[in-house]
Amino acid sequence: MVAPFRGQAQEPGKNEALLFAYFKGNGDGLHLAASTDGLNWSPLKNDSLFLKPQxxxxxxxxxxCIIKGPDNxxxxxxxxxxxxxxxxxANSxxxxxxxxxxxxxxxxxEAGARNSWAPEITYDKKQKVYLIYWATTITGLYPETQSKEENSYNHRMYYTTTADFKKFSPTKLLYEPGFNVIDATIVPNQSQYLMFLKDETREPPQKNIRIATSKNLVGPYMAAGPPITGKYWAEGPTALKLGINWIVYFDKYTEGKMGAVTSPxxxxxTDISGKINFPAGVRHGTVFKVTRQELEKLK
Incomplete structure (x- = not known):
C-alpha cells in the first residue's frame, strides 16, 4: 500500500550524515552526494568523480554499492x-x-552466464564475512519465466562470500522468487534480514520494488511481498532506517529522476518522491551513513 506523504523525514544522528554513491550516464564513475535530512541531497566536489573505472x-x-566494514x-x-x-x-x-x-x-x-549486474555487499556479523550478491541471467535456466522482450534476460540472484576480498567462496544461488529478479539489497532488521528487490517481470509489466525476508543472511528468503512502489517503473532500491522510519530510495529510470517511499x-x-531533491542525472546507487567529520573531508 502506498499512501500520499504528509509528514517529515527523520534526520540522522547529531554526528551522522548521509552519503549517496551513484553514477551518471552509462557508467562514468563514482559520484557522491550528501544529506543531513534524507530529503535534500547536494553533490560533493561539484559532482566530479571520486573514482574513475579501470x-x-x-x-x-x-x-x-559502498559499505563501511568492521576494519574501518x-x-x-x-x-x-x-x-x-x-x-x-575497490576499498578506501x-x-x-x-x-x-x-x-x-x-x-x-558458468558458460551460459550473460552478465553480472548491480552487485551489493552486506556484512555478516555472525560469520564475520562479507556477502557479495548480484543478478545474472544464465541461458536456458528458468524457462517458465522466460520472455523474448528486453533481450530475453531472465535473472536470478547469486552470491559469494569473502573475509578478505582475496579468497572467495564458490558462487551459489541466493534467491529464486519465481520471477525475473534484479537489484536486490539486503539490510538487517532486528532478528531478520530484509531483501529489497526489483520484480523485473516484463509480461505483464511489474517493474516494481518488493521485500522478501529471511532469518539468515544467505536465506532461504520467503516469497516476495506486494509492491511498495507506485504505478511507475522503479529499480535500484537502497534502504536505511532513519529514526523510527524506513526510507527506500530508487531510480525512476524511465522518468530520469529518483523516487522514494517511507514506512514506520x-x-x-508513503510515497515521498515529490519531497526529495537529488542532483541532476543521478542513477542507481546506495545510501550509507558517515560521521560529520568524514563528510567534512569530502567537501
Missing amino acids: VSQDKLLRDP LFHMVWTVSWNAKGIGY LDLIHWSEQQYIPVMEH DLKKW
Whole structure:
C-alpha cells in the first residue's frame, strides 16, 4: 500500500550524515552526494568523480554499492559492463584515496552466464564475512519465466562470500522468487534480514520494488511481498532506517529522476518522491551513513 506523504523525514544522528554513491550516464564513475535530512541531497566536489573505472574491457562503473566494514574501510563493488561475467571492487579509508581496482570473476565458471549486474555487499556479523550478491541471467535456466522482450534476460540472484576480498567462496544461488529478479539489497532488521528487490517481470509489466525476508543472511528468503512502489517503473532500491522510519530510495529510470517511499512498519508505505531533491542525472546507487567529520573531508 502506498499512501500520499504528509509528514517529515527523520534526520540522522547529531554526528551522522548521509552519503549517496551513484553514477551518471552509462557508467562514468563514482559520484557522491550528501544529506543531513534524507530529503535534500547536494553533490560533493561539484559532482566530479571520486573514482574513475579501470577494470574490464568496457571500463564502466555502474550501480556502485559502498559499505563501511568492521576494519574501518569503505568497501565498494560495482557493475563493470552490460555483459561481463565479473564485477568491480575497490576499498578506501576516506572515499578519496582508493586501492587498486580489482575484477572479481564471480560468474566466469558458468558458460551460459550473460552478465553480472548491480552487485551489493552486506556484512555478516555472525560469520564475520562479507556477502557479495548480484543478478545474472544464465541461458536456458528458468524457462517458465522466460520472455523474448528486453533481450530475453531472465535473472536470478547469486552470491559469494569473502573475509578478505582475496579468497572467495564458490558462487551459489541466493534467491529464486519465481520471477525475473534484479537489484536486490539486503539490510538487517532486528532478528531478520530484509531483501529489497526489483520484480523485473516484463509480461505483464511489474517493474516494481518488493521485500522478501529471511532469518539468515544467505536465506532461504520467503516469497516476495506486494509492491511498495507506485504505478511507475522503479529499480535500484537502497534502504536505511532513519529514526523510527524506513526510507527506500530508487531510480525512476524511465522518468530520469529518483523516487522514494517511507514506512514506520514495513507494511504501509508513503510515497515521498515529490519531497526529495537529488542532483541532476543521478542513477542507481546506495545510501550509507558517515560521521560529520568524514563528510567534512569530502567537501
